[in-house]
Amino acid sequence: MLRMAVAILPEVRQLLREDPSQLGALMEEIHDEDLADLLGLLDENEAAQILRTLKAKDAATIFERLDEGTQEAMVEHLGIESIAPIAAEMAADERTDLIEGLPDQVGEDLLERLEKVDPEAAAEVEALARWPEDSAGGLMTTDYVAVPLDLTVAEVIQRIRTAAAEAETVYYIYVVGTSNRLLGVASLRDLLLASPDDKLGEVMTENVFTVGPDTDQEEVARTMAKYDFAALPVLGSDRKLLGVITFDDVMDVLTQEQTEDVQRFAGVEPTEEGYFNTTFWTFIRKRGTWLMVLFISEFFTGTALRHYSSVIEAVAKLSFYVPLLISTGGNSGSQSASLIIRGLAVGDVKVTDWRKVLVREFGQGLVLGLMLATVGMLRVWMWGDGIGFVFTIGFTLVAIPLMGCTVGSMLPLLLRRVGIDPATSSTPFIATLIDVLGIVVYFNVAQIFLAHVIAEHLPPH
C-alpha cells in the first residue's frame, strides 16, 4: 500500500516554506491518521508549525494519533499554554494517555493548566487515570451518550444530534438512572426502527453485556470480537456506568497483543513501539534479559553431558546425535506449548481439561515419535554406525517427542494453575528443560543398546 504521508511530504514542505495559508485546504482532504503519520516524518519545528496553524479542535484529532515520542516533542515545542486547549478537545481516553505518557512533571503541569482551561476535561482525566493502561478502565472513554429513561425515541434522537459532535460513539445510547446507574442500552438502529413516539423503555435492552474496570484488556477484546460488539459498557460498583470501550480501541489491542505474543514466543520482552522507533539499548535490554536467562539455564546441558563424559570419551560418535535429538525435543515441546498457550488465551482449553490434554498429547507424541524414529533409524543405518546405534536412536526418538509433547502441554497448564501467565516466554524455557531431559534419556538408552561397544572402549580401571 502506498504510504499517503510519504506521498504528500514534498508538497507539504513546499507549502510550509512558500505559502502556509494554503495548508489548511490540503489537510482537510487527508485522513487524521495520515496527518499524524506526516507529522512524524517532518522535523519537530515543521510539525509544531503545522499544529500552530490549526484550530484546537482539528489539532486535537491529529494529536490523538501521534506516538508518545512525537507527542512529547510537540508539548516541548508548543509549550503547556498552547497544548492545554488542544488536550481539552481530545477524546477523554486519549487525553488521559497523553498526560500519562509525558514525563511526570510535564504531565502534572499540563493537568494543572487543564484544570483552569477546562475543569471538566481535567476531572475526566483524573477519573480515567485511576485504572491500569491494560485494563478495561484504561481503554474506556467517558465520551458516550447517556440519557434518562423517561424520554421518547424522538427526544433521544434529538439528544444524540446535540451530542454527536462530542461523543466518541453515538451508535449506542446508554440509559442511566440516579448516580449514573446503567438501566439499559439502545442502539441507534433500534431507535431508527422504532416509532418516534415510542417510550425509550420499550426500545432499550435491559440485558446488557458489561465488564468491570479491572477486566484485562485481552479479555475485553475477546468478548467484543466474539459477540461482535461495537461498544461495551464498563460498570463499577452498584452498576454505575464508568465509561464505554469502543471497537476501534479493541482492534488496536488485538494488533498489539498479537505483536506481544510473537515477541514473547521468541523470548523478547514485548516492545511498545515499532521496530525502528525502539532504541538500540531498549532492544538490548528486552532481548538481553531473556537471552541471558536462557543461556544460563542451558548451562545444565553442559552439566548433563559432563555426567556422561566417560561414555562420550569411549564413543565420541554418540555426541554427533545430540543436536539432532535435542532440537527434536525442543520443536515438539514448543509445538505443544504454543497450541495449549493459545488455546488458554482464546478460551478453547481450560486448566481443568488437563487430563484430556495429557491423553491427546501423549498419543500425539507417540505417533510423531514413531514417525521420526522410522526415518531416523534409516538415516543412522545409512551413516553406517551399526545396529546398536540404530536402536539407540530409534528408542530415543520415540521417547523424546513423547516427553516434549507431555511436558510442553502440561507446563503451561501448571503455570496457569499457579497464577503465572504461561505466554510469558514459557516456550523457550520448555525447550531448555526438554534439552536436558533429552540428554539424560539418550545416554541411558545408549548405555543399554551400546553396552558392549562402550565397555570395549572404556579405559581399564
Add this chain to the structure above:
Amino acid sequence: MLRMAVAILPEVRQLLREDPSQLGALMEEIHDEDLADLLGLLDENEAAQILRTLKAKDAATIFERLDEGTQEAMVEHLGIESIAPIAAEMAADERTDLIEGLPDQVGEDLLERLEKVDPEAAAEVEALARWPEDSAGGLMTTDYVAVPLDLTVAEVIQRIRTAAAEAETVYYIYVVGTSNRLLGVASLRDLLLASPDDKLGEVMTENVFTVGPDTDQEEVARTMAKYDFAALPVLGSDRKLLGVITFDDVMDVLTQEQTEDVQRFAGVEPTEEGYFNTTFWTFIRKRGTWLMVLFISEFFTGTALRHYSSVIEAVAKLSFYVPLLISTGGNSGSQSASLIIRGLAVGDVKVTDWRKVLVREFGQGLVLGLMLATVGMLRVWMWGDGIGFVFTIGFTLVAIPLMGCTVGSMLPLLLRRVGIDPATSSTPFIATLIDVLGIVVYFNVAQIFLAHVIAEHLPPH
C-alpha cells in the same frame, strides 16, 4: 468468565423434554452467540429440535454463528428443504460461508433450492463465492445501505429506517451512481448532525478509503485498525461497489491471524478450529510435516559434527558445549527473525530498509554476544577446562549471536523479496541454519585456540 451456555444447559434440556413451548421465552433473553454455543453443547437431535421451533429469521442469526461442523450436522438433520429458508435469512457473507463449507454436493443442492425460495439470496451467494475466503471479497457482505445522490438528508434517514432490519451495518450510507459506482460515503453521525433539508451531496465525503476484492484480509484488518474504520467499502473495476467489510469480521480476522502466527512460529501448520475441535490425525498432519522437515534438516548438524570427528575424539570435552552454543544461536536468531517478521506484517519494516536493519542487528548481535561471552567465559573458567577453552568459548559466543542476529534478520527480508511469506515457519528454519553455522564456527575457533591440546591427543598418523 462464566460460560453462559454451560450455565443454562440443564434448564434447556429439561424444557426440551418437558415443555418445549417455553423455550422461546428463555431464548429471547440470551445472546445469539451463547445460543450458538449452546447448540454445540447439545446433541445433534436436541439442537435440531431447537432450530425447528424457531422462526427462520431467528434460526438464521444463530445458524450464522455455528461452527462448520455443527452447521453441516444441522443441514443433515433438518434437510435442505428446512434449511433453505433459514439460509435465505442469513447475512449474505455468512450464507456464502455456509454453502462453501458444506460438502460439494450438499452445497450445490442447497444453492439450487435457494434459487427457488429466494433467487436474490442465491445471486448474492454466487457474487460473493467468486473471491477467496481470506481476501477482502471473501470478507465483505452485500447487505449494506446504498442510496442515489439526489436525496435530502431526511429522505436518506427514511431509507435507512426501511433498510435497518436487513442491512448488516446502517452506520455508513454508500452513495452510488449508475452501475453501482461509488460516489461517496456519509456516516449516520454526519446525517444526524446535518439539517434534514440538506442535500446528501453536501454531507457525504467523496474522499473514501476503499480496497479491491483481492486485497489480503490481513491488510484489510490492518487498514481498518489503523484508521479506526467501522466499515470499509470494496470496489471492483470502474469504482463499482461490490460489498462492504464490517469491523466485526475484522476483529475475527485479527484473532485468527494471531492464532496462525503463534502456530507458525512454533512450526505448526495453522489449524482452523480450536484445540479440542481439531481431530487427532489433523494435528499429526499439521505438526508432523514441519517436525519431519526440521528433523531432516537437522541431519546436517550430524554431518557437520562428523566432519570434526577427529577433533572431538581427541578432545571429547568440546562436545559438552555444543548444545549451549547452538541454542544461543537459535535463540538470538529467532529473536531477530520474529522482530523483523512482525515488523513486516505491521508495516514498520520494509524490504528496502535492509541496510538499516543490517547495521542495527549487527550492532545488537555484537553487544549481546559480548555480554554472553563475559558470563560464558566465567562459567568455563569455573568448570576448570583451562584457558584454551575460555578463549574458544568466548570468541564463539561473540560470533554466534552476531551471526544469529544478521542471518535471522536478513533471511525474512530475503524471503519477502522473492515473494515468499516469511511468517510461514521461517523461524525454525533459521534456527537449523544457525545450528549448523554455529558448529562450523565453534570447531574452527577451537582449532585455533586449542591447537596444542588437540595435537597432543590426536592419534599418530
